[in-house]
Amino acid sequence: MTDIADHGVRFGRIAAMLPVKDMAKAEAxxxxxxxxxxxxxxxxPVGFMILKRDAGELHLTLQPTYKAPAFxxxxxMVDDVDALHAACQNYGLRIIKRLQDKDYGLRAFVFADPDGNRIDVGQPI
Known part of the structure; x- marks a missing residue:
């Protein structure tokens, strides 16, 4: 088997693709x-959308019958996990794992977006 790194292949952006039931609600x-x-x-109607913020990028795809997985x-990665946690709570999102300092060097929590997609958020301690 040949290692692709030996061929000089470089990777560009890789973005999370999030299925959503309602594109307008997800965009909002x-x-x-x-x-x-x-x-x-x-x-x-819009079936695909790219969203960006700073170095982060998300791709949304319309899937009207989507059922979010339990993972x-x-x-x-953010530079103020406490502020993002507060914003999620203020919006009324379900917090899957509470905000806490992890032994692997991150302050982190997990929330579910309006479509139930579980997103892990972390900040280096």
């Missing part, structure tokens, strides 16, 4: 609450 949450900006959308689908 990620833009109004988390501060992302829409940079691309496709379809009529984390994305991980976000």
């Amino acid at each position: 949450f990620y833009t109004d609450v988390l501060g992302f900006k829409k940079v691309f959308e496709n379809g009529s 984390n689908v994305a991980h976000m």
Whole structure:
């Protein structure tokens, strides 16, 4: 087996793809609450959207019958996990794992977005 690194292949962006049942509701949450900006959308009605904030990027895909899994689908690193935790609580999101300092060097919590997607959020301690 050949190691792809031996061939000089470089990877560019890799973004989380989040299935959503209602694109407008998901867009409102990620833009109004988390501060992302829409940079691309496709379809009529919109079936795909790219959101960006700082170095973070999320791709939303419309899946009207989506049922969220019981595991984390994305991980976000932020520079103020306490502020993001407070914003999630103020919005009324379900907190799956409480905010705490982890023995692996992160202050972290897990929340479920309006579609039930579990997102792990961390900040280096």
